[in-house]
Amino acid sequence: MKILVFVKQVPDTVDVKIDPKTGNICRDGVQSTVNPYDMNAIEAALQIKESTGATICAVSMGPPQAMAVLDHALAMGCDECYLLSDRAFGGADTLATGYTLARAAEKIGDYDLLLFGKCATDAETAQTAPIVAEFLGVPQVTLADSLEIKDGWAYCRRDMGTFYQDVKVKLPAMVSVTENINSPRFPTAKGILSRKKKPHYTWDAVAAECDTTRTGAAGSPSVNKRIFEPPKHNTDTTYFNGEIEEMAKVFVDVLEAEHRI
Amino acid sequence: MNKADYKGIWIFAEQENGVLSPTPLELLAKAIDLKAKLGGTDVITAVLLGKDVAGISETLFAQGAEQVIVLENDALAVYKHRVYANALVKLVEKHKSSIFLFAASPIGRELAPRVMARLGTGLTADAIDLDVDEDGTFVQTTPNFGGNILSHIAIPEKRPQMCTVHPKVFEPIEPIEGAKGTVIREEIEIIADDDFVILGNEEKVFKSKPIGKANVVVAGGFGVKNEEELGMLNTLAELIGGQVGCSRPLRETGMLGHECQIGQSGATINPELIINVAISGSVQYMAGMDKSKCIMSINRDANAPIFSASHFGAVADYRKLVPAIIEEIQNRKA
Missing domain, CATH: 3.40.50.620 (HUPs)
Incomplete structure (x- = not known):
């Protein structure tokens, strides 16, 4: 069994601001990390490996420094990693990203299971996984709270908001997992020491056999016209003053005026 | 094209x-x-x-x-x-x-x-x-x-x-x-899919009613630390015919379920009245409730962003103010 687990490098906080000078997101002092939901995907892959045996390939697209998230995946126990890195991949929307990742999956080949986190914490589109599945022509399970592999099928419980849905999907398939599926492990000292010896591959557009009219900004139908911080609220606030008892009285006066008592 | x-x-x-x-x-x-x-x-x-x-x-x-x-x-x-x-x-x-x-x-x-x-x-x-x-x-x-x-x-x-x-x-x-x-x-050819099989659906059992439809809401945040403090919010909500909701930090304590969560990753609500208790007012939370008709907020921090979206504000420790409000309502109802 061969599992591809897709990992994205994201800022380690969503509390980001826009640099008024450049109009871009201010990266100063913002550290990068593995997208938290992707850690659940890695853990899910490792649990399958432990129970039934599997080879796990971690895959990411990003600048050279994104190798750090793949190193983390290797330290957790993944077997090899592929970084898709090329200037021609830059500025990709979800379609171009999905195309590039699907090309890499085809090139790696012989996969049984494609695992993703339910979304990335930066753009939160949750689109890349279904797009990759569509390009590869495989079925999918999104929002998986559980995952079990049996006789060539993946069995999952999905969180559909108001109900749970139990499904099975024939392998090869894509499964994207929620944070409820497991608690990701920390890398062990042994894992950290052995990760360097595991195969690291960096593929550019040529190596991944990508058509560069379909990657990066050139292959992206979506255009980000402007980024901005949400407008600040400026409601006129009437404050209650005085001692607690006085505040409470006026507070309840308002509740009465609102016909709540 | x-x-x-x-x-x-x-x-x-x-x-x-x-x-x-x-x-x-x-x-x-x-x-x-x-x-x-x-x-x-x-x-x-x-x-x-x-x-x-x-x-x-x-x-x-x-x-x-x-x-x-x-x-x-x-x-x-x-x-x-x-x-x-x-x-x-x-x-x-x-x-x-x-x-x-x-x-x-x-x-x-x-x-x-x-x-x-x-x-x-x-x-x-x-x-x-x-x-x-x-x-x-x-x-x-x-x-x-x-x-x-x-x-x-x-x-x-x-x-x-x-x-x-x-x-x-x-x-x-x-x-x-x-x-x-x-x-x-339309009559087009439909391709069935036998590689994806639904084995069953199970309705979720929620501890409380989903917050999305509530007309009056008492919402608690990060500052609500235990069941006793949450109990104050429940009492207040009952007295004014409301329902208890929460921001993400309180949901993450496990005291309330996702069905109670207000904000971008929870429900977007626009009730007649919302009382925000110990909620600082993250962007995500505000987007979920800033269309409420009347917004009242209690927070110890006078600079909390929640006040910028509030019609009424009380800079106070809710652990003291909420019991006082409850007492005042009970006195007036008596």
């Missing part, structure tokens, strides 16, 4: 067992607005897939659809992503819509990307606003970084311009009694 060949605004009429989801009505309301801004020539079409669902067309007409494309087939009785995606791709290729909107529901968010990938177009995720800019370009506003950053996205060269839309952002219109429209019955 000749963009001029692509016309009209489509919405995906998500339904389950013949019951229409509330979200298509929100999409229709926004489609009416977009149609006006785009010059009024785009026909608003609801796309309805399922088995024995044609009767839903009446509701769609009453809520703003001018045309309903109905595709009925046994293989569409239960939603399966590849069966539905194949059908929608064929319908778009045949009718060539300019805009195609889906709800950002669990189904919309996994179905729309598959359709988009096959069509090779753009798909904006989880939009919180849709508009037409001064050049006549359709623009979507979408949150990034949990809503701390917003983006304006356009899909200038490809069609249809696809988008999933955050639920509860737009209000359905008042139904127009007796509204009529055109029903187009």
